[in-house]
Amino acid sequence: MTRNVRLCTRSPYDVRMGSVERKLAGLAILAMVGCAKPESAWRAELSASDPFVRTLAAVALAELNPGSAQDALPVLLEAVDRTELRLGPSAMGQLTRMAPAHAPWLVSQLASQPFMTIERRAALRRAVVFAGEHGVAPLLAALRDGLLAPSEDIAAMLVEIGPAARAPLRAFGSGQLQPNLSAFAELVLARLGSGQAQQSAAGDSR
Amino acid sequence: MNKGRAVFLVVLAAAAFAAGWALFQLVHQRAALRVILGLRWWWLGPWMCVSLACAARLSITALRSDRERPSRLCALAVVGVFSWLGFLLLVHPYQKLWLELALGVAGGAWMLVVLILDALAHPLPKFVSRSGMALFGLCLAVPCLELGLRAWALASPRPWLARVSDAPSSVIERFRLAPGTVRFGFPCNSRGFYDEECSPPPRPNRLIAAIGDSFLLGSVPHAFNLTSVCEASLGLEVANISVAGAGPSEYLRLLVDEASPLEPSAVVVGVFVGNDLNCADLEAGRSRSWLGSWFARESSLTWIVPRRLLRRAAERRRQIDPERRLGEVPGEALRQMDPLALHKQMPWLDDPLLEPESMSREAFLELEARRALEICRGLPPGLALLERELGRMREMLGSTPLVVVLWPDEFQVEDDLWKAVLERAAIPLDRDLPQRLVRERLERTGIPALDLLPILRAIAPLADGNRHLYHLRDTHFNARGNLAAGRALARYLEEQGYAR
Numbered sequence: 001m002t003r004n005v006r007l008c009t010r011s012p013y014d015v016r017m018g019s020v021e022r023k024l025a026g027l028a029i030l031a032m033v034g035c036a037k038p039e040s041a042w043r044a045e046l047s048a049s050d051p052f053v054r055t056l057a058a059v060a061l062a063e064l065n066p067g068s069a070q071d072a073l074p075v076l077l078e079a080v081d082r083t084e085l086r087l088g089p090s091a092m093g094q095l096t097r098m099a100p101a102h103a104p105w106l107v108s109q110l111a112s113q114p115f116m117t118i119e120r121r122a123a124l125r126r127a128v129v130f131a132g133e134h135g136v137a138p139l140l141a142a143l144r145d146g147l148l149a150p151s152e153d154i155a156a157m158l159v160e161i162g163p164a165a166r167a168p169l170r171a172f173g174s175g176q177l178q179p180n181l182s183a184f185a186e187l188v189l190a191r192l193g194s195g196q197a198q199q200s201a202a203g204d205s206r
Numbered sequence: 207m208n209k210g211r212a213v214f215l216v217v218l219a220a221a222a223f224a225a226g227w228a229l230f231q232l233v234h235q236r237a238a239l240r241v242i243l244g245l246r247w248w249w250l251g252p253w254m255c256v257s258l259a260c261a262a263r264l265s266i267t268a269l270r271s272d273r274e275r276p277s278r279l280c281a282l283a284v285v286g287v288f289s290w291l292g293f294l295l296l297v298h299p300y301q302k303l304w305l306e307l308a309l310g311v312a313g314g315a316w317m318l319v320v321l322i323l324d325a326l327a328h329p330l331p332k333f334v335s336r337s338g339m340a341l342f343g344l345c346l347a348v349p350c351l352e353l354g355l356r357a358w359a360l361a362s363p364r365p366w367l368a369r370v371s372d373a374p375s376s377v378i379e380r381f382r383l384a385p386g387t388v389r390f391g392f393p394c395n396s397r398g399f400y401d402e403e404c405s406p407p408p409r410p411n412r413l414i415a416a417i418g419d420s421f422l423l424g425s426v427p428h429a430f431n432l433t434s435v436c437e438a439s440l441g442l443e444v445a446n447i448s449v450a451g452a453g454p455s456e457y458l459r460l461l462v463d464e465a466s467p468l469e470p471s472a473v474v475v476g477v478f479v480g481n482d483l484n485c486a487d488l489e490a491g492r493s494r495s496w497l498g499s500w501f502a503r504e505s506s507l508t509w510i511v512p513r514r515l516l517r518r519a520a521e522r523r524r525q526i527d528p529e530r531r532l533g534e535v536p537g538e539a540l541r542q543m544d545p546l547a548l549h550k551q552m553p554w555l556d557d558p559l560l561e562p563e564s565m566s567r568e569a570f571l572e573l574e575a576r577r578a579l580e581i582c583r584g585l586p587p588g589l590a591l592l593e594r595e596l597g598r599m600r601e602m603l604g605s606t607p608l609v610v611v612l613w614p615d616e617f618q619v620e621d622d623l624w625k626a627v628l629e630r631a632a633i634p635l636d637r638d639l640p641q642r643l644v645r646e647r648l649e650r651t652g653i654p655a656l657d658l659l660p661i662l663r664a665i666a667p668l669a670d671g672n673r674h675l676y677h678l679r680d681t682h683f684n685a686r687g688n689l690a691a692g693r694a695l696a697r698y699l700e701e702q703g704y705a706r
Contacts, residue, residue, distance in 0.1 A: 036237065037234050037237065052301050060238035063240070081585070086298065087242060
């Protein structure tokens, strides 16, 4: 009662915090910071029926633990071209982030899905290139096993990966291969060489 | 405590809860939202904190002061309507999570406005309070407009009031022709279909039910329609059960409500790859809640109707013949058609080169390029929906055969148009992809399909190098196209043994 009377005597706009209010606010902030959704909850949401919830979970898992979130990969790939979700750029970014740890899976998708949207193919391609040296071995294995055709696109990917692809390509080319694959390896190596030459020429001119 | 203050406190509590909940979501789901929202995540958090601080201050002042401020609730209406319109404009597609965050932002905005209003000198200058009242009235008019349009759509269904979230039966009612409507001099039957009355079962001859959209409805005189051609070739009844604007979900509804009662010996479903593969799959996680219908662009009539009217106005400006209704095929509005004078009235029935255009070149190319981008780039968005609905139809029909006919889009048949579409799309496209994908899925489910694409491509071009199977800039078959499609369908049904 005394407190109420005292409150009423203050100006309505005098709202300075007392020590109790400050403590409460501090506690609220701490509670908020500690209330992040745990990884297990995100993982459970990967199988939600709502594609938005699924994608959110996959993005979160890729962010929290890119190395061990293999379950999130198919969901991210699915979200890349789902125009109704508009989460494509985020999904593509996370796919790229996870690429070094999961390059074989990405290459297997590239090889096993003949019908794929341009966005999906671009996302996989970008991720494999980003994986760098980790992406080279699965690409070459898929070529050797006939899962991927030695196309211009694959050559371009290897060239984009850059010097990291050179040693595995040399080893690949010197192995027992079909003639077209040996020629392919030589072609890519030549391009890699010329690319390096161009780079050094550009550096000299600068 | 007086009533006004109690209402204010309740609204304040709701706004504070919205801000608090939004802050909780931002923190709780931060691993995903930080990536998806990017920089927005960094300002949304502080905004919610400021909102909560505003809420604390306002609640203290409201409890201590007994002054009533009607401007606070007026501000609520104004901020609410602006937030709603802002959500429609900036947030697409609708998701519950985005709405929760937006409500937090709107709640904070309202509390901030109230604090500013409280800090201003009272009473407010006259011009400020008058313009505030005018704004308040204007803002009240916006939800009233939405409610009015919804009531209108409910009372008198019209195509321009249709929404993507409408249930299939509602779409059918909206687009179905009124019984007796005369098209090309032919009256629609009592069910609103562009065909004669169907003979009720039991009947001496077999009946085939053909379900489809505007492609099957046809935009030619009845005798030239592909179902009539098929009927004449087979010598049995083919019931045309088609509604313009229908999609896979509506086909299922038409099968249940219209075709099944006729007890057909076979059912033909016409799938137009141009628009049946990009239908919104409402069951795949899209919201159909009442709240969603206010906040989803495709469901809000305040968003849809002005855009639709603007598009119509733009196309009307481009139209060459101002007398014709928009999208109307030449001759469609004729009330009476003399069969003898038919070819004089519509000379393009014999010579497609004489056909007048149905829409401007610009609008037509835009439409065709959009369709090509939707279906020829990769997996079309509505493929799963089509597969699911056809599967349901097959289950429902049991031993009655179900046949799917694939109508190709014009850019798949006419090479010149394809070149123009490719130029406009500016990215590589796979011209035959939709047919390949649908055929592959139908083979998997064991539904027989007639793909008209190779049949139409095999037809010899006319003098100008084009095949002229579609009306000029209209996307639907003309008489020549209907004849080819009708004959091919009859031949296929006969070969498969469905006509015996």
